Amino acid sequence: MFDSKIAYVDRGFGFVKAGTRPGERNLVLQSLIVPGRPMPGFGEQTTMVYRGQTHLVGRTAARQAGIASQADLADDAPVNEESRLLYLAALAYLARRDGITRFKVVAGLPVDTWEASRDRLKQLLLSIRGETVELQVGDELIRAVISVEDAMVMPQPLGSALDFLLDAEGQLQGEREFPAAIGGQHVWPVEAVAGWRWCVVDIGFNTLNTYVLDDMEPVRRFCTSPKLGMAHAYQIAGRAAGGQGALDVQAGLRVFEGAAQMEEAYQEVGRQITRLIRSWNDPSIAFYLVTGGGAYRLFKHILPGEGAKLLADDAQEANGRGYYKAGVQRWGANG
Amino acid sequence: MGRKRLIVQADLTSEEDQAFLAWVKQKLRRRKLAEEIRLGLRLQYEWARGQAGAAYPSAEHVEQPRQEAACLPEHLDEREKSPDTSAKLKGLLQSF
Numbered sequence: 137m138f139d140s141k142i143a144y145v146d147r148g149f150g151f152v153k154a155g156t157r158p159g160e161r162n163l164v165l166q167s168l169i170v171p172g173r174p175m176p177g178f179g180e181q182t183t184m185v186y187r188g189q190t191h192l193v194g195r196t197a198a199r200q201a202g203i204a205s206q207a208d209l210a211d212d213a214p215v216n217e218e219s220r221l222l223y224l225a226a227l228a229y230l231a232r233r234d235g236i237t238r239f240k241v242v243a244g245l246p247v248d249t250w251e252a253s254r255d256r257l258k259q260l261l262l263s264i265r266g267e268t269v270e271l272q273v274g275d276e277l278i279r280a281v282i283s284v285e286d287a288m289v290m291p292q293p294l295g296s297a298l299d300f301l302l303d304a305e306g307q308l309q310g311e312r313e314f315p316a317a318i319g320g321q322h323v324w325p326v327e328a329v330a331g332w333r334w335c336v337v338d339i340g341f342n343t344l345n346t347y348v349l350d351d352m353e354p355v356r357r358f359c360t361s362p363k364l365g366m367a368h369a370y371q372i373a374g375r376a377a378g379g380q381g382a383l384d385v386q387a388g389l390r391v392f393e394g395a396a397q398m399e400e401a402y403q404e405v406g407r408q409i410t411r412l413i414r415s416w417n418d419p420s421i422a423f424y425l426v427t428g429g430g431a432y433r434l435f436k437h438i439l440p441g442e443g444a445k446l447l448a449d450d451a452q453e454a455n456g457r458g459y460y461k462a463g464v465q466r467w468g469a470n471g
Numbered sequence: 472m473g474r475k476r477l478i479v480q481a482d483l484t485s486e487e488d489q490a491f492l493a494w495v496k497q498k499l500r501r502r503k504l505a506e507e508i509r510l511g512l513r514l515q516y517e518w519a520r521g522q523a524g525a526a527y528p529s530a531e532h533v534e535q536p537r538q539e540a541a542c543l544p545e546h547l548d549e550r551e552k553s554p555d556t557s558a559k560l561k562g563l564l565q566s567f
Contacts, residue, residue, distance in 0.1 A: 254567075288564070288567040289567060290567045301560075307557075308556060308557050308560060327556055327557075330556045330560065331556050351556070351559065352556055352559040352560050352563055353559070353563070462564050462567075465560070465561070465564055466564050466565075
């Protein structure tokens with residue numbers, strides 16, 4: 137028995153977001169995986185056994201191994217061995233419990249590494265052929281055999297763009313409502329919007345990704361990945377709090393959140409993002425779609441007072457949803 | 472769905488999110504559930520816009536005529552349009 141399905145895996149520096157069709161299983165996993173043994177009696181744990189080696193996964197890795205981040209946010213992080221293990225863990229979670237699952241996978245990379253690393257990531261995904269993975273998530277044991285039959289690797293913010301434009305069948309259908317009037321009206325057919333020049337502002341943990349589409353073609357000079365993600369805000373707040381690192385701030389976010397230095401740090405990063413966008417000086421960009429895990433926190437600080445921006449729905453997962461829709465467009469709903 | 476997840480994801484210990492949550496609840500009491508999703512983006516936008524200025528967005532705010540914030544950029548009117556945007560989308564996705 138085997139299943140065939142489309143899966144999206146959005147591996148960010150902070151979290152891996154993965155899922156299949158809307159309404160089915162999905163997961164948000166801290167982007168951490170380290171060799172180690174589970175420790176009974178220390179709460180719910182997520183572990184993975186692969187090729188005889190046990191790994192601690194996600195929050196379990198953070199808690200038990202005492203690490204807050206992997207690979208020091210290295211440039212090759214999206215395509216290194218830890219990444220492959222994270223993809224395996226995510227796909228195992230989405231696989232059927234018995235028998236084989238054949239996936240068609242849509243994944244993404246930051247804009248500035250996409251061109252150089254897309255082929256490596258595609259090969260990494262396609263190297264998953266008949267792999268047996270044992271994943272323990274709390275009380276649930278998943279024994280999965282997984283293969284990746286085909287893969288697409290796109291620039292991450294394009295996921296949010298496609299989620300905004302496409303319907304569940306991956307078609308340019310319907311209408312979109314804008315909070316401020318564009319060209320004298322608030323509601324536009326999606327097909328018209330797709331013909332405009334517009335910008336995705338994708339705020340991740342490590343990087344800000346900007347991606348401008350013009351009539352469904354990327355405008356290269358506006359597709360950038362500066363280190364203006366949430367980690368930058370945490371660095372600023374950490375310095376103001378007496379020299380704490382960005383990851384310490386992230387780990388203690390519940391304490392920092394609401395503190396004056398945290399809000400000032402969000403404001404400062406928002407100002408820097410606004411400066412970057414304004415430096416383009418391109419009035420033909422019709423609107424800005426703000427997305428990614430940092431979107432909720434920074435939205436009000438980006439282009440403050442300007443109406444031509446909107447917040448992506450469920451912004452942390454918008455890239456992944458868009459990947460899935462792209463997969464449906466490419467392979468059909470049943471993969 | 473999106474709204475519920477937004478609220479669940481919010482860090483409800485922060486003052487801002489508490490205020491946001493209260494504000495959303497107040498808005499939704501006045502509207503039919505069916506309108507909720509359509510309102511989603513606008514609620515989020517208006518909340519952020521209210522936060523950006525000093526004024527807290529009032530419940531009546533949505534009912535008022537909305538501000539004209541942007542003109543249609545020139546190139547949208549003037550340039551030659553692609554005959555089939557769907558075909559361009561397909562082409563873009565094939566390149567991945």
